[in-house]
Amino acid sequence: MTGVILFFAGTLTLAGVYAALAQILNLSAGWGGLWDLGMAGTVGIAAYVYTVATVSPSEFPNLDVALGLPIPVGIALSAVVTGLVALLIGIPSLRLRGEYFLITTFAFAEVVRQLMINQSSLTGGTVGLNRLDRPFEDAVTGGNYRYVLLAITFAVVVALYFFMRRLGRSPFGALLRSQRDNEPLAKALGKDVVRYRVLTFALAGVLVGLVAPLYVWYLKRVVPDLFAADLTFTVWTALVIGGIGSFRGPAIGAVFLICLTEALQFLQVDAEHAVLLATMRPLLLGLVLILVLRLRPEGLFTERRAFQRRTSPRTAPLAPQRAALASSPAAMETSEGSGS
């Protein structure tokens, strides 16, 4: 029985990590309308920066850089570096529109993954870095550590939720959604649209930097294969299921998706059926994505509902514009867009 609970705690922790990432993606892709397919790249950079900053040189003598810094400093460093990288990617590429930004970020993530594999003196190559230290690990006995990690993850997800709720309803959030739905209008109001997009992408990078250590703690290791396009697509699927642009959607979509796919691992099968079981994850992911997009393209929670209370009768919902994936007639609060 404790095995079941332990397994469930682990699954929920992983779901929490994805919930955090999906909420961040919701900021850049949902409200900002930035079609970012490079999440695996930023998460990878953050995870490796954190790891390299915190491991001690004596434990990993094969690394060129092992700073052995305290964990909080490592997290801060990861946030700063990932934010800067996002800024560097964002400044030139956010001049480009939709599809092009999507491909640039996709290619960026692939470059990052190849660099992780090749720069083995920095990253440990394909073997990666294993048996990493985790916070508060000495305080509890072995098996119970999962609950500690689950609690930390839960706290992070909740904190992010309230942060995003605040941000989404702020003038900044309103401006983001307005430039997504009607760029000429946002420009006509005197807003530097490109600057806000770059800022949003960089902010998403900083947040990824803060969250990625959770993933490292959960896995206890970093390997380049973890940061393949699959990670990006899983986060996107979670966001699409939950509802792009809503407050609760990303987290709930992630929990739903991860519980669905991880529950399969709980089944005990012989080696013959292991391959069959391993293919169930991509199969489910694909089917869920196709079906949700066809049957409920706005997701479980819709952006319209999320912002409904704040829409005054005077600012009637404007026509749906290109950026909204679900072509949801998102109500805009352009009147609040000033002063941010």
Added chain:
Amino acid sequence: MLQTLVFGLITGSILAIAATGFALIRQTEGFLNIAHGQFLLVGAYLGVEFTSKLGLGIVLAGLVTFVCVGALAVLCARLVFDPVRERGALVLLFTSIGLAYVLYAGSILVFGVDILSFDVDFGNAIMLGSVAITPVEIGMIGVFVVAILGLMLFFNRTRLGTWVRATASNPDLARVRGVPVGVVSASVWFVAGGLGGVAGILLGLNSSVTSELGWNATMLILAATVLGGLGRIYGVMAAAMFLGLVMNLATEVIDPSYSTLVAFGALIIVLLIRPEGIFSIERRREIAA
């Protein structure tokens, strides 16, 4: 050096055949079909089955695969993409990611995860000066030439080809003028899928068939398509050839493990400096914000 050039030419030919189908879909259907890479995977597996289990010759196996994967692509278009067509390019794009996962998982279920290779005799290498090239390798480049000529004839000499071009340049006008849009869509998917399947066989011949073949190819196809300018078929062919050559020639000066990195580095640089693609002439307004 010359030998590397030949390898580059072969890689480029394969990539060009794969990317052409992708570009065709982008141009006429208006979205990036991420599932295209998985058409390559299905083609490669079918090719192995046809040659090893049914004992077909490689050329015949290629033709049958072309038809099978083409039909599969038409089926996918009807079942998966048509119902969400009205919802715009991004829903289509994410639907194609879903389809890619389904095809990927389906291929593993049907064909397993073992690494397969084609049991084909490459024949004795022919020496051209200092370059050694086998008949099968010449055949690979030959397939590319045939594909280009075939597409040129198709686009310029047949009524269906004219319809495809008309639909690509202005879908609404084409529909108003009585072009049967359904027929055009089906034939484009058939050709794109078929070319993808053949490219999969060629990739398998060149190295081996693994379940990750499709995902790996997707990255390079995207790179070639953007380098050539989204949706410009001949530009994309040239870009794929260029990419194949650069990736192989790069191994002469740097570590071979960096060769894909060179491709993506080139892609990012081109996107940032010249987003309309290196081979396109006019600047297109849709790119810049």
